Amino acid sequence: MKRTHIILLVLVAAAVTIIVSQFADFSTYETFASASKEPGKQYHVIGFLDNSKPFEYDPVKDPNHCTFYVKDKAGNLSKVVFNGAKPTDIEKSEQIVMTGTMQGDAFRCNKIQMKCPSKYQNDQVVIGNAS
Amino acid sequence: MEQVQFIGEHLAPGKLGHFFAILSFVMALFGTFTYWRAAATENKDLTSSRSWLLLGRNSFVIHSAATAGVFFTLFYIIQNHYFEYFYVWRHSDLSLSPKYLLSCFWEGQEGSFLLWSIWHCVLGLIVMFTAKGLESRVMTVISLVQVALASMLLGFYFGPDIKIGSDPFILLRTQMQDAPIFSQPNYLASIKDGKGLNILLQNYWMVIHPPILFLGFASTLIPFAYTIAAVWKGEYKQWLKPTLVWSLFCGGILGTGIMMGGAWAYESLTFGGYWAWDPVENASLVPWLLLVAALHTLVIFKATGRSFIITVILMSLTYLFVWYSTFLTRTGVLGDTSVHAFTDEGKALYWHLLVVLGILMIIAIGLLIYRWKGFPRVKTEEAINSREFWMFIGSFILLLSAFQISITTSIPVWSPLAKAITGKDVAPPADVVKHYNDIQVWVAIIITLLTASILYLRFKTSDNKTVLKRLGLTAGIAVVLSAVMAYTERIGDARYITLLFGCNYTIVGMIYYAIKVQKGQIKKLGAASTHFGFGVFILGVLFSSYNKEVMSINTMGIMMDFGKKNASENARESMENVLLYKNNPVVMGEYTATFLGDSTAENDPRIFYKVAYERRDTATKELKESFTLYPDAFVNAKGMEENSMSPNPDSKHYLTRDIFTYVTKAYDPKMKKDDTSQFKSHKVHEGDTVFTNDGYLIFAGLNPNVDANAYPHQPGDVAVSATVFAYNTNGITDTLHPIYYIRGQYAYQVTDTLKASNLYARLENIIPDDKAVELTIKQSSADDDYIVMKALIFPYINLVWLGVIIMSLGFFLAMVNRITKKEKEKAATA
Numbered sequence: 001m002k003r004t005h006i007i008l009l010v011l012v013a014a015a016v017t018i019i020v021s022q023f024a025d026f027s028t029y030e031t032f033a034s035a036s037k038e039p040g041k042q043y044h045v046i047g048f049l050d051n052s053k054p055f056e057y058d059p060v061k062d063p064n065h066c067t068f069y070v071k072d073k074a075g076n077l078s079k080v081v082f083n084g085a086k087p088t089d090i091e092k093s094e095q096i097v098m099t100g101t102m103q104g105d106a107f108r109c110n111k112i113q114m115k116c117p118s119k120y121q122n123d124q125v126v127i128g129n130a131s
Numbered sequence: 132m133e134q135v136q137f138i139g140e141h142l143a144p145g146k147l148g149h150f151f152a153i154l155s156f157v158m159a160l161f162g163t164f165t166y167w168r169a170a171a172t173e174n175k176d177l178t179s180s181r182s183w184l185l186l187g188r189n190s191f192v193i194h195s196a197a198t199a200g201v202f203f204t205l206f207y208i209i210q211n212h213y214f215e216y217f218y219v220w221r222h223s224d225l226s227l228s229p230k231y232l233l234s235c236f237w238e239g240q241e242g243s244f245l246l247w248s249i250w251h252c253v254l255g256l257i258v259m260f261t262a263k264g265l266e267s268r269v270m271t272v273i274s275l276v277q278v279a280l281a282s283m284l285l286g287f288y289f290g291p292d293i294k295i296g297s298d299p300f301i302l303l304r305t306q307m308q309d310a311p312i313f314s315q316p317n318y319l320a321s322i323k324d325g326k327g328l329n330i331l332l333q334n335y336w337m338v339i340h341p342p343i344l345f346l347g348f349a350s351t352l353i354p355f356a357y358t359i360a361a362v363w364k365g366e367y368k369q370w371l372k373p374t375l376v377w378s379l380f381c382g383g384i385l386g387t388g389i390m391m392g393g394a395w396a397y398e399s400l401t402f403g404g405y406w407a408w409d410p411v412e413n414a415s416l417v418p419w420l421l422l423v424a425a426l427h428t429l430v431i432f433k434a435t436g437r438s439f440i441i442t443v444i445l446m447s448l449t450y451l452f453v454w455y456s457t458f459l460t461r462t463g464v465l466g467d468t469s470v471h472a473f474t475d476e477g478k479a480l481y482w483h484l485l486v487v488l489g490i491l492m493i494i495a496i497g498l499l500i501y502r503w504k505g506f507p508r509v510k511t512e513e514a515i516n517s518r519e520f521w522m523f524i525g526s527f528i529l530l531l532s533a534f535q536i537s538i539t540t541s542i543p544v545w546s547p548l549a550k551a552i553t554g555k556d557v558a559p560p561a562d563v564v565k566h567y568n569d570i571q572v573w574v575a576i577i578i579t580l581l582t583a584s585i586l587y588l589r590f591k592t593s594d595n596k597t598v599l600k601r602l603g604l605t606a607g608i609a610v611v612l613s614a615v616m617a618y619t620e621r622i623g624d625a626r627y628i629t630l631l632f633g634c635n636y637t638i639v640g641m642i643y644y645a646i647k648v649q650k651g652q653i654k655k656l657g658a659a660s661t662h663f664g665f666g667v668f669i670l671g672v673l674f675s676s677y678n679k680e681v682m683s684i685n686t687m688g689i690m691m692d693f694g695k696k697n698a699s700e701n702a703r704e705s706m707e708n709v710l711l712y713k714n715n716p717v718v719m720g721e722y723t724a725t726f727l728g729d730s731t732a733e734n735d736p737r738i739f740y741k742v743a744y745e746r747r748d749t750a751t752k753e754l755k756e757s758f759t760l761y762p763d764a765f766v767n768a769k770g771m772e773e774n775s776m777s778p779n780p781d782s783k784h785y786l787t788r789d790i791f792t793y794v795t796k797a798y799d800p801k802m803k804k805d806d807t808s809q810f811k812s813h814k815v816h817e818g819d820t821v822f823t824n825d826g827y828l829i830f831a832g833l834n835p836n837v838d839a840n841a842y843p844h845q846p847g848d849v850a851v852s853a854t855v856f857a858y859n860t861n862g863i864t865d866t867l868h869p870i871y872y873i874r875g876q877y878a879y880q881v882t883d884t885l886k887a888s889n890l891y892a893r894l895e896n897i898i899p900d901d902k903a904v905e906l907t908i909k910q911s912s913a914d915d916d917y918i919v920m921k922a923l924i925f926p927y928i929n930l931v932w933l934g935v936i937i938m939s940l941g942f943f944l945a946m947v948n949r950i951t952k953k954e955k956e957k958a959a960t961a
Contacts, residue, residue: 003512004520008527015531018570019538025560025569026542042561059796063708063919085708085795085919088777099561111561 027099032078036102045098045107047072049090057086070096070107079106087112137304139319140215141208145300148204149286151197152298155248156281158194162187162274170267170363184267188259191274194281195252201284202249205242205299209235214322217306218242218299224327226736234332237341240461240480241284241299246342248280250349258353264369268360269353272494276352279487283480294479330736330765330777336395344392344415347385348453351418353377354425355450358443362498365505371433374446376949378426379657383942385419390935397791397928399779404676405931408567410465413540414456417533421449424529431519431526432507434590438523439507445530447495452537454491458484465543516595518588525581532574539566572630575669579633582662583640586648605643609635620926622677630673637666657945661938668934674927682720682790682922683709708795711742713916718859722746722790726918727759729797737763737779740794740918744783758783762793762920788926796919812895812907823890823910826859828867830906833897842870842881849873853894853904857885869894869906 030043047070049055056067066082068090080098090096093114100109169183205218209232214220222235222242236242255273262269286298303322304313312318331337354377361370392412393405406412425445431438459465462481513520539559546557560566587593587601613632622628641663649655711717711726727741739761746755764778780793813821815830822828830853837850844850850872857865870881871894882893896905 003515004523007524011524011527011531015534019535022535022539022566022570025562025566026539027558027561029556029558044558044561059708059710059919060917063710063796 031072031074032076032102032107033072033074035107039102039104042099042101045070045072045100045109046095047098048095049093050077051091055086055091059085067106070098081106081108082112083108083110084112087114090114135314135316137215137319138317140302141211141213142302144204144208144213145216145302148201148208148300149298151200151204152281152284152286152300155194155197155201156278156285158190158197159274159277159281162190162194163271163278165190166267166271166274170271173267180267187267187270187274191252191255191259191270194274194277195256198245198248198252198277198281201299202245205236205245206232208300212325214325215302215304215319217301217303220303220322220325222325222328224325226324227328227333230335230338231328231333234337234341235328237337237345238329238332239299241297243341243345244280244283245299246345247349248277248284250346251277251280251352254349254353258356258373262357262360262373264366265357265360265364265373268363269356272356272359273352276356276491279490283483295483297480331399334395334399334779336391336398340388340391340395343384344388347381347388348415348418350377350381350384351422351450351453354381354422354446358446359494359498362443362502365502367439367507371429372949375426375429375433376946378422378429379942379946379949382419382422382426383939383946385415385422386942387935387939389415389419390932394932398782404679404925405928406672408563410540411460413536414459417537417540418449418452418456420529420533420536421445421452424526424533425449427522427526427529431522431590435509435513435517435519436507437509437513437519438526441523441526443499443506445526447499448530451488451491451495452533454484454488458488459540459544514592516588516593516598518585518590518593521581521585521588525578525585528574528577528581532571535570536567539563572626576626576630576633579630579637579666579669582637582665583644586640586644586658586662601643601647605636605640608639612639620674620678622673624677627673627677630669634666634670634673637662638670641666654944654948654951657941657943657948659941660944661941664934664937664939664941666934667930667937671927671930671932671934675925675931678924678926680720680924680926681707682722682924683707683724683920708919708921711918711920716745719922720924724920724922726916726920728916736765738766738797739763740797740920742792742918742920744790760790760792764794764797766797784929786929788924789928791923791925792920794918794920797917811909812905814898814901814903815906816901816903821906821908823857823908826857826864828892828906828908829856829858830854830904831856833904834868837870837872841868842872845874847874851894851897853892853906855883855892855906857890867892871895871897 027042027044030045032045032047035041035043035045050069050071053069057065063085064083066084066086068080068082069077070080071077082098090112095114097113098107098109099111100107102108165183166187169180169187172180172183208216209219209223212219212223212225218239218241219235222238223232227235236246251273255270255277258269258273259266283296284299285296286301287295289295304318307313312321354374357370357374357377361367361374389412390405392415396407397405422445425442425448428438428442428445432442458481462484464481513523542557542559549555549557583605584602587598587605609632612635613628616622616635617628617631622631641659645651645656645659645663649659709717709719711724713726713728716723716725723745725743725745727743729738729740731738740763741759741761743757743759745757747753748755760781760783762778762781778793778795780791782792783790813819815821817830817832819830820827821830832854833851834854835851837852841852842850850870852868852870855867855869856863857867865885867883867885867890869883869892872879872881878896880893880895882891884891891909893907893909894904895907898904
C-alpha cells in the first residue's frame with residue numbers, strides 16, 4: 001500500500017468519525033406532547049397558527065415578546081412564546097416550524113420559519129374577486 | 132367545446148416563443164446526435180466525420196439562436212406587459228421599474244432555466260471555436276446537457292399526469308381554466324395589472340447576482356465536458372490546458388456569484404449577515420469547493436502526472452453536484468429547512484431533474500469504469516517534501532468538507548429513510564451555524580495552514596533547508612501579528628486564535644512568496660493573490676462574526692431562557708430589538724439613536740425611517756460624530772398581509788466596521804389613535820425596580836423633608852417625596868422626586884417628569900401596613916410614533932469583500948496567464 005493510500009484511509013476514518021459524532025447535533029421533529037417529555041431540550045415542532053386565538057404582540061410594552069397559539073400535527077393546542085419581533089405575515093402562514101424548548105405549559109421558541117401559501121393558490125383568490 | 136373569441140390578446144409572440152423553444156430542443160437533440168457521429172467516425176472515416184462535425188456546428192448555432200429567440204420573446208412580452216401570459220402576469224406588474232424587468236426572469240423557474248441555458252450557448256460557442264481535437268466530444272456533452280435544459284421549457288403533456296417541462300408562454304386562461312372569468316371574451320379588460328415581482332428581488336444586487344451565479348453554474352459544465360471528452364477519447368494531453376483555464380474561470384465567477392449573494396443578503400435581508408449556512412447557500416458552495424479541489428489535483432496532474440483519477444472524479448462530482456443543487460433548491464424538497472422561499476414546482480420537475488442527474492451519473496461512472504485500466508498512473512510514491520503530496524491532502528480535505536456540508540444540507544432528502552430505520556424524524560440542528568462552524572472552522576484552519584506551506588514546496592522534491600527557513604520566518608511573523616490582533620480584537624477562544632494564526636500565516640506567506648519567489652511578476656501572481664485573498668477573506672469572516680455586536684440591546688422586558696451558557700447570553704438573545712419613540716433618544720452602545728420620523732419618495736413603494744445617530748465624548752459630552760441612517764421597508768405592499776412589512780437594512784460604512792440597522796416593526800398609522808401609554812401602577816418596596824421602555828427605575832425610599840418650593844406649599848400640609856433613580860443602559864441618568872401630600876382630608880400628587888425619556892412618575896399612594904408605596908409610571912404620549920429596530924456592528928466586514936475581490940482577481944490573473952502561455956507554446960511550435 002502506498003503512503004498516500006494510508007493517509008487517505010486515516011483521513012476518511014477521521015472524517016467519518018467527526019461527521020457521525022456531529023449527528024448528535026441533529027434535532028428531531030416532535031409534537032408538543034413529545035417535546036414536553038424532555039423539557040429544556042431543543043426540538044423542532046411543526047404546527048399551524050390558531051387564528052381564532054389572539055396573537056399578542058405589543059412592541060410598546062416589549063418589542064421582543066410574542067405570544068400566540070399553535071396547533072401541532074397531532075392536533076394539540078399549545079401556547080407559544082417567541083422572543084423577538086412579530087414575524088411578517090405570520091397570520092397568512094399555512095404552516096410554521098418552530099425551534100425551541102417546552103417549558104411548563106408554553107413552548108418557548110427562538111426561531112420561526114413559515115411556509116406561506118404558494119402564489120398559485122393566492123392567485124386564484126384574486127381571480128375570484130375580479131370576476 | 133364552445134369556442135370563445137377572446138378580445139385584445141397578443142397571441143403571436145407566444146406562438147413564436149413556443150416555436151423557438153421547440154426548435155431549440157430539436158436542434159440540441161440533433162446537435163448531440165451529429166457531434167456524437169462526428170466523434171464516433173473520427174478514426175475510421177475522416178471525411179464523413181468532418182461532415183458530421185459541420186452539421187453539429189450548424190445545429191448548435193441554430194440551437195443558440197433559437198434559445199436567444201425564446202429569451203428575447205419572453206423579454207418582449209414582459210416589457211410590453213402582456214398580462215394574458217401567465218408568466219408576465221405572475222412575475223411582473225406595471226409599476227415595475229425597467230431595471231427590474233430582467234429580474235422577472237429569475238423569479239420564475241422557466242426564466243432561470245432559460246438564463247442558465249443562454250450562458251451554456253455563449254460558452255458552448257466559445258468552446259466550439261477553441262476545442263480543436265476534442266471539439267466533437269466536448270460539444271456532444273454540451274449539446275446533451277442543452278437537451279436537458281431545453282426540455283425544461285417544452286411544456287408537453289403525455290396523458291393527464293406526465294408533463295415534460297413548463298412552457299413560459301402559457302396563457303393565463305389556459306393555466307387557470309377553471310376560473311369563471313375566462314368564459315368572458317373580454318376577460319382581459321378586468322386583468323389590468325400583474326402580481327408583481329417579489330419585493331426581495333427589487334434590489335440592485337438581485338439584478339447582478341443571479342446572472343453571475345448562473346454564469347458560474349453554467350461554466351462548471353465546460354471542465355466537466357472536457358473531462359468526459361478526454362476520458363471518452365482516452366487522450367489526456369489536449370485536455371489539460373483548456374480544462375485548467377476553464378476551471379480557473381469557473382472558480383472566479385462562481386465564487387464571485389456566491390459572495391454577491393452574500394452581499395445581497397447583507398444589504399437587503401435581515402438575518403444580519405452575509406452567510407447563514409442556509410441550504411440554498413450551501414447548495415452553491417459545495418460545487419465550488421469540489422471545483423477548487425479538482426483544480427488543484429489537475430495542477431498536480433499537469434506537473435507530475437499523478438492524481439489523475441481523483442481529478443476525473445472531482446470534476447464529475449462538481450458537475451453532478453450542480454444538478455443535485457438544482458434538484459435541492461428547485462423542487463421544494465428542502466421544504467421547511469430553507470428561508471429561501473422557492474415554492475414547490477411540482478412532481479414533474481422533481482422527476483425531470485432526477486432523470487437528468489441519473490443520466491449524467493451513468494455517463495460519468497460508466498466512462499470511468501470503461502477506461503479505468505488505461506488511466507495514467509505513476510507507480511512510485513510522492514516524497515513527503517513535495518508540493519503534490521500536500522496539495523493532494525488539501526484537495527481531499529476540501530472534498531470531505533463538501534461532503535459534510537452536503538450531508539447536513541440533505542437532511543430533508545434522507546430523513547424519510549432514517550425515519551424508516553430508526554423511527555426518528557430527523558430535523559436540521561437547532562443551532563445550524565454552530566453545527567457547521569464546529570467542523571468548517573477546522574477545515575479553514577487546515578487549509579490556511581497548508582496554503583502557505585505548499586507554495587514554498589516544489590513539485591517532486593524540495594530543498595528542505597530553504598523551505599524550513601521560509602516556513603519558520605513566515606510562522607514567526609504570523610505569530611507576532613496574531614498575538615497583536617488577538618489582543619486588540621479581544622479574541623480569546625483557542626480555536627479562533629488558531630484560525631487567526633492560519634489567516635496571518637497565509638497572508639504573510641503569500642506576500643513573501645509573491646516578492647521572493649515570483650519576484651513580483653504580475654503575470655505569475657495568480658496563485659499568490661488568490662490565496663492571499665482567501666486569507667484576507669477568512670480573516671474578515673473571523674473578525675466580523677466573532678466580534679459582531681448587537682447595539683440595540685433592550686434592557687427591559689422579560690428575560691427568557693434560550694439554552695445559552697449563561698444568563699447574560701440569554702438576555703442578549705432575547706433582547707435584540709429596541710423600541711424608539713419619535714424624537715426620543717435611546718442609548719445604544721456608544722451611540723445615541725433617535726427616530727426622527729418617516730418619509731416616502733415618489734415612485735418608490737418603500738417607507739424610509741430616519742434614524743439619527745450621535746456619539747458624544749463620555750466625559751465632556753462634546754459631539755464626536757453624527758450620521759443619519761434610512762432603513763426602509765415595504766409596508767402593505769402588493770401581495771402582503773395588511774399591516775405587514777418587509778424591511779431593508781441601512782448601514783453606516785466605516786473602513787473598519789459597519790453599523791447595520793433595520794426596522795423590525797413600525798407603528799401602524801391606523802392604530803395611532805389608541806392610547807398606547809397610560810399610567811401604570813406599580814406597588815413597590817424600598818429598593819424595588821420598575822422597568823421602562825429605555826431603562827429602569829429604582830425606588831430608593833421616601834423623604835419626609837420636601838422642599839417647599841417643589842410644590843404649591845401651604846401651612847399644615849403633610850408631604851413626602853419619593854426618591855426614584857432612573858437608569859438606562861449606561862447607568863444612572865437622573866433622579867425623580869414625585870411628591871405626595873395631604874392637605875386637609877385629601878391626598879394630592881405632584882408628578883415628576885424625565886424629559887429625555889418622556890417619562891412621568893407619580894407617587895400615587897402610601898401603604899404603611901405593607902411598608903410599600905404605589906408608584907404610577909407613564910411613558911410617552913398617545914400620539915407618539917415609534918419603530919422597533921435592531922442595530923448591529925460588523926467589525927472589519929470590508930475585509931470580507933476585499934478578500935473576495937482579490938480572490939476573484941487572482942483566479943482571472945491565473946487564467947490569463949495560462950491562456951497566454953498556451954499561445955507562446957503555439958508560437959514556438961509554429
